[in-house]
Amino acid sequence: MAAAARFYLDENMPVAVADQLRRRGIEAVTARDVGTLGDTDETHLRRATEMGYILCTHDADFVALATEGMEHTGIVFGQQDQHGIGEWVKGLELIHTVYTAEEMLNNVEYL
Secondary structure, eight states: OOOBOOEEEOTTSOHHHHHHHHHTTOOEEETTTTTOTTOOHHHHHHHHHHHTOEEEESOTHHHHHHHTTOOOSOEEEOOTTTOOHHHHHHHHHHHHHHOBTGGGTTOEEEO
């Protein structure tokens, strides 16, 4: 059976997104949960990848890291001024339903 998509929200993402995902039975952690507040983008992406989580962010620097060839277990990017908590939750819930963790490897999805 394929592994379900799990989400790692970087430190700029609202914690409420992770809370709402958990209420829906979707595994999600925040940078705060894993004690990585203040880490570099590279460290966040590496940590999410080591944990097998898809990184969720408003920070376009993560897209640049992927474009430069940094391996990852998936990135979901949305613009902070255009995507609220509800949109993030709906979008990530859809990704969780449509993609397996394996299908998200080195894939970037945009809200």
